[in-house]
Amino acid sequence: FSPYFHFVDNELYCEKTPVKKIAKEFGTPVYIYSKNAILEKIREYKEAFKEYPTLICYAAKANSNLSILKIFQEEGLGLDIVSGGELYRGLKAEFDPKKIVYAGVGKTDKELIDAIDTGILSFNVESLMELDVLDELSEKVGKKADISIRVNPDVNPKTHPYISTGLRKSKFGIDMEDALEAYKIASRKKNLNIVGIHCHIGSQIMDVSPYEEAVEKLVQLVFKLKREGIELRHIDIGGGLGIRYRPEDNPPHPKELAEIVIPYIKETGLKLLIEPGRSLVGEAGILVSQVLFLKDKGDKHFIIIDSGMNDLLRPAMYQAYHHILSVEKKKEKVIADIVGPICETGDFFALDREIDNLNRGDYLAVMSAGAYGFSMSSNYNTRPRAAEVLVDGENFYLIRNRESYQYIIQPEINEKIQGEVK
Ligand code: LLP
DSSP: OOTTEEEETTEEEETTEEHHHHHHHHOSSEEEEEHHHHHHHHHHHHHHTTTSOEEEEEEGGGOOOHHHHHHHHHTTOEEEEOSHHHHHHHHHTTOOGGGEEEOOSOOOHHHHHHHHHHTOSEEEEOSHHHHHHHHHHHHHHTSOEEEEEEEEOOOOOOSOGGGBOOSTTSSSSEEHHHHHHHHHHHHTOTTEEEEEEEOOOBSSBOOSHHHHHHHHHHHHHHHHHHHTTOOOSEEEOOOOBOOOSSTTOOOOOHHHHHHHHHHHHHHHTOEEEEOOOHHHHGGGEEEEEEEEEEEEETTEEEEEESOOTTTOOHHHHHOOOOOEEESBOOSOEEEEEEEOSSSSTTOEEEEEEEEEOOOTTOEEEESSOSSSSGGGOOOGGGOOOOEEEEEETTEEEEEEOOOOHHHHHGGGOSTTOOSSOO
């Protein structure tokens, strides 16, 4: 796992800080992120792509905490957003609007208007209707919008079906065969500037060959467009590199991605954009929980913890595997289901897992939870969302308060509410 989480005398540390110290100070559940693990990933990506003009646009959806966004902003990265909310966060974190790209099949008028007003690097347009609407709204705002067409290269990224986005049957993008026509339509719109081409084939990709397939198709299209007199500035190949969830996983290094795509992009001379999310933050974060109860039922042993599927949805939603470590190593092991307190059978973190023989009050860490962990969390069962802490060496900072009950119900209690409780 990330060397930024390691054991010292049988105790789990994040960088130079004992995880238990943070859990005691801020309570559990708590997400803990290693700043230096994130910085190292950024360096890996920069190093891998340094031979070719590349803008790395961090995919905000993976983890959109303002302090995390700020790390990427300070490192000079761009931002890949999918909503008005993410645009709002990105601007709060002071990203240069000219480094923001905006994808999504369902952008509202308000979202489009705000982004036109901001003057972002590229709207990654996903339908012909979106082209029409964007053109009309740009006219209204009185500013031209820079656009790319998100094409669907119809390649199989060989990952979980819910996170495969580049297949023809998926809702994303415009099919390859229809893309040329879409560009022609776009080129006739008075208020749109064509600047690029975009694709994103999926997430948690463990083998880079599907990228080659996709980029090859994109580059062919770029040349076709050129012959039609449509010139682009950049090719955006999306995100998707996988990370280590199981100890035996061997995810591709950003270098492998660079080596496979750059030769193709080079032929076009266009600037390259990439949109990694998970691979920048996933292994840099853990979710720490405390054991509430133990119980034996039939021949099953349950470890019931104070985090639930509202805190980390991935196991319930994708049957995703997350490695789980006891924060203090124990000699004895057991086989257990590690489950949350929520009233759903799907509320589990691990089934029939070998784990240290934990007791009430012990802490455990769900590993590789930095991406799509907090950002997918909810208030289901009126559970306040977890606190988030950023570690830098022996220093650590609270970067999000644990929510209070008052905060959760606040939007339901005010003068304008029509019901009984005001
Ligand atoms: N660009 C676009 C247009 C995307 O849709 C995504 C992710 C990314 C970039 C970043 O992909 P990454 O590098 O993080 O793989 N909730 C799921 C993952 C959903 C990914 C959606 N799109 C999970 O927990 O596995």
